[in-house]
Amino acid sequence: MSQLYDRVALIGLGLIAGSMALAMKRAGLAGEIVGTARSGETRDIALARGLCDQVFDTAADAVAGADLVVLAVPVGAMASVAAEIGPHLQAGATVTDVGSVKRAVIDAVAPHIPDGVIFIPGHPLAGTEQSGPDAGFAELFDGRYTLLIDEGVEAEPLERLATLWRGMGAHVDVMDADHHDLVLAVTSHSPHLIAYTMVGVADDLSRVTDSEVIKYSAAGFRDFTRIAASDPVMWRDVFLNNKDATLEILGRFTEELFALQRAIRTGDGDMLHDYFTRTRAIRRGIVEAGQDTGAPDFGRGPKP
Ligand SMILES: NC(=O)C1=CN([C@@H]2O[C@H](COP(=O)(O)OP(=O)(O)OC[C@H]3O[C@@H](n4cnc5c(N)ncnc54)[C@H](O)[C@@H]3O)[C@@H](O)[C@H]2O)C=CC1
Numbered sequence: 001m002s003q004l005y006d007r008v009a010l011i012g013l014g015l016i017a018g019s020m021a022l023a024m025k026r027a028g029l030a031g032e033i034v035g036t037a038r039s040g041e042t043r044d045i046a047l048a049r050g051l052c053d054q055v056f057d058t059a060a061d062a063v064a065g066a067d068l069v070v071l072a073v074p075v076g077a078m079a080s081v082a083a084e085i086g087p088h089l090q091a092g093a094t095v096t097d098v099g100s101v102k103r104a105v106i107d108a109v110a111p112h113i114p115d116g117v118i119f120i121p122g123h124p125l126a127g128t129e130q131s132g133p134d135a136g137f138a139e140l141f142d143g144r145y146t147l148l149i150d151e152g153v154e155a156e157p158l159e160r161l162a163t164l165w166r167g168m169g170a171h172v173d174v175m176d177a178d179h180h181d182l183v184l185a186v187t188s189h190s191p192h193l194i195a196y197t198m199v200g201v202a203d204d205l206s207r208v209t210d211s212e213v214i215k216y217s218a219a220g221f222r223d224f225t226r227i228a229a230s231d232p233v234m235w236r237d238v239f240l241n242n243k244d245a246t247l248e249i250l251g252r253f254t255e256e257l258f259a260l261q262r263a264i265r266t267g268d269g270d271m272l273h274d275y276f277t278r279t280r281a282i283r284r285g286i287v288e289a290g291q292d293t294g295a296p297d298f299g300r301g302p303k304p
């Protein structure tokens with residue numbers, strides 16, 4: 001595939017930015033990739049791993065002359081980063097982000113985008129529990145979806161960004177921000193909170209913790225412990241910024257959990273059997289539609 005942007009600036013050099021850099025290099029999609037991170041150590045690793053051709057100490061310096069700027073910091077840091085780069089963005093440039101929440105990021109970033117610069121929010125539905133400049137790998141997005149948010153942007157910059165994501169291996173869908181936040185509350189954010197809770201419960205129950213948790217854990221609980229090892233700052237910001245949708249889904253989850261609890265207490269085997277039959281059909285529908293590879297959802301990283 002041919003070069004789509006002359007100069008891509010990555011703001012934040014962790015798992016997602018690092019994977020994007022490697023995936024762009026794999027397919028020759030960018031003339032030059034530059035980046036910035038707060039710590040000198042992260043910048044050094046990014047250079048040593050060949051993620052960036054050049055690194056800068058500040059985001060303001062990194063975006064100068066870039067025709068694509070990618071905000072790849074935790075959701076709660078998007079506003080301050082956008083405020084810093086706003087005055088330094090080149091006319092005609094596209095700014096995108098990879099945050100796990102969309103409405104709050106749009107509210108945080110859009111006011112800082114000057115006229116003549118295009119903002120297209122995005123979210124790759126791919127990741128791992130690892131973070132930092134060592135965590136990225138070129139194949140992270142292969143066969144995964146990236147969602148782009150169309151807030152009335154022109155067709156050409158949107159199509160160019162979609163082409164970039166396809167070149168990095170992803171499928172691309174376009175949707176609106178509120179729908180994104182509700183879908184992700186169901187498929188990613190609430191499941192993460194449930195995993196955090198379950199691992200917390202096992203930890204509280206010290207009789208079964210320590211070595212037993214890992215030694216005797218079946219696949220389901222092992223997946224919970226992997227997910228509960230995800231970055232605390234990133235996930236704190238996800239919940240604080242997708243509050244309404246997550247609370248809505250968790251409210252429904254709690255109601256269903258109570259119904260299942262009652263079925264267990266009253267010995268209502270028919271209810272349990274019917275419920276599990278319905279959920280099994282959902283899983284089989286996903287597999288038949290070819291949307292599951294057999295790998296843990298999103299978990300494409302090296303196994304611990
Ligand atoms: N980890 C995952 O599985 C996925 C993460 N995302 C989203 O991508 C974004 C980046 O996540 P990762 O790459 O996983 O994180 P990461 O922790 O690996 O990297 C984040 C980078 O942002 C920098 N950073 C943190 N706070 C900052 C601040 N206040 N100002 C400037 N820079 C700051 C860090 O130093 C680091 O370079 C997040 O918004 C997250 O919601 C999206 C899809 C998957």
Ligand SMILES: O=C(O)C(=O)Cc1ccc(O)cc1
Pocket residue numbers: 099100124125126127128129188227297298299
């Ligand atoms: O590691 C996992 O299981 C994930 O769920 C990765 C992930 C985390 C956050 C996202 O916004 C998208 C994907």
